[in-house]
Amino acid sequence: MRCDTLTSFMVMDIVREASQYDDAIHFEIGQPDLAPSPKVLSALQEAIGKTAYTESLGLLALRQKIARYYAVTHGVDVPSERIVLTPGTSGAFVIAYALALSKGERLGLSDPSYPCYKNVAQVLDIEPYFMPISKEDSYQLTPLHVKGKGLHALQISSPANPTGNLYDPNTLSALIATCKEEKIAFISDELYHGLTYGTKAHTALEFDKDAYVINGFSKYYCLPGFRLGWVIVPQNKVREAEKLAQNLFICPATLSQYAALEAFDAAHLENVRRVFEERRDYLYGALSPLFSIDAAPEGAFYLWADVSKYTDDSTAFAKKMLEEIHVAVTPGADFGTNQTHLYVRFAYTRDIAHMKEGVARIKKWLGRHLPPKH
CATH class of the missing domain: 3.90.1150.10 (Aspartate Aminotransferase, domain 1)
Incomplete structure (x- = not known):
């Protein structure tokens, strides 16, 4: 590429x-x-001097806190080993795409959507395939968009950039069911979870334990410059994800990880x-x-x-x-x-x-x- x-x-x-x-x-x-929370800044000060790498999956204590977040907020059980901490969500996209697709395979994306999806796919020699959405379908992809398109993976975002729309649970459930039927990996960008107004956000993990789910600390947690995200991968992809993390970035920034321990305020x-x-x-x-x-x-x-x-x-x-x-x-x-x-x-x-x-x-x-x- x-x-x-x-x-x-x-x-x-x-x-x-x-x-x-x-x-x-x-x-x-x-x-x-x-x-961010003052507790985050205090934790950052206390972490000064921690200069060693963490393990490639990320700091275990932080991954355990993220796992608790999913249990409390969404009622889903996510083992901490399935959570991979990454340098921003950009690193999470790379890992998810590399695990879910091979060179030349097709990634389904909505149009409009966040432009980094397409660019990351192209760097990996993955074909981005765009499906138009509009106010007529509430800016949500549906099973009709997906069926028969030759997709190997589908990426959604909810809440979405640039539209601010949120996938309702019925559409999300139906879309995931269609992907399972057609053996399409499901990737959900949930970076803006927490920033919702009158409507509850649902994680893809409520409907598919093997979904790839991406989130991070830059928006809701107000830590954009800390460059810290995460991706939840299927259980059978954990070892492959760890190898990718080791080779691509060793581990995320150590200080950011220790500071983020206090982000769930x-x-x-x-x-x-x-x-x-x-x-x-x-x-x-x-x-x-x-x-x-x-x-x-x-x-x-x-x-x-x-x-x-x-x-x-x-x-x-x-x-x-x-x-x-x-x-x-x-x-x-x-x-x-x-x-x-x-x-x-x-x-x-x-x-x-x-x-x-x-x-x-x-x-x-x-x-x-x-x-x-x-």
């Missing part, structure tokens, strides 16, 4: 340009601005969830009169806004908005080709006062320069 064939993210260009403006309003980057995490719910409510209400938004997001911290009444080129729209009023959003084209030229993604990862200023600028700008097309 030639690396020069990988897709570059326009959002990183937007981030770079926005950094030139002291008054920039940031809706572009999916990085929480909230601090229930009171702090509920406050994080509440803050993002308040931001969701504000931004959805503020932007709905300006753009068509398919539904209030049920999770994560993104709004998928249809800008088609103003433009048929959301990339040019986003660039113009940044240049003229210093408001940064992510063009939809980062997430696929299925009508994405008509959408932009707003991230509500800054406080409401910051977002209010951005919305005020957008209102004036739209009224002054961009009357609706129709």
Whole structure:
């Protein structure tokens, strides 16, 4: 696989340009601005001096805490040896794909979806196969999307980036049952679990003990720079996963693992969830009169806004908005080709006062320069 064939993210260009403006309003980057639990920072200080590698699967005490999280939150039993700690969820994607697929096999993905899925697949010489989803199917893949497509594995995300949708349990169960029938490995990205608003998130493990489940500490736990994720693999893949981890990255960062031992701070995490719910409510209400938004997001911290009444080129729209009023959003084209030229993604990862200023600028700008097309 030639690396020069990988897709570059326009959002990183937007981030770079926005950094030139002291008054920039940031809706572009999916990085929480909230601090982690103070207990995490205390644990990090106590861990200074722990400079040795951990075992390749990761610190056992942390894997045991993650196992308890699944038992308490979802009522599923996950042996700690099935949990592999990774350098961010990016490392988890590599392990899951390498275990579930071979060179040339087909990975099913939704369009739109998080762009790293496709790029990681291509690095491994795996074929990404895209299936369009939209508001008509609540941005959820269904058995009809999957049957007869020659897939060897299917990847979903719930809650999803960029749409903020959440798979309902009936659809998730039916999709997993179809994958079992067709001998398709099931991979579930659950990185935004915990950040849900009025609807419970269900792990794929509730319906298939052999699902590959990916999660991490960068979003809900507010530890993006710690670069620490995990992947749960089927029991019969544990040894292979350990070999991959040994060869690809030895182990995740030791200090990050010790600090994350204190990340499961229930009171702090509920406050994080509440803050993002308040931001969701504000931004959805503020932007709905300006753009068509398919539904209030049920999770994560993104709004998928249809800008088609103003433009048929959301990339040019986003660039113009940044240049003229210093408001940064992510063009939809980062997430696929299925009508994405008509959408932009707003991230509500800054406080409401910051977002209010951005919305005020957008209102004036739209009224002054961009009357609706129709």
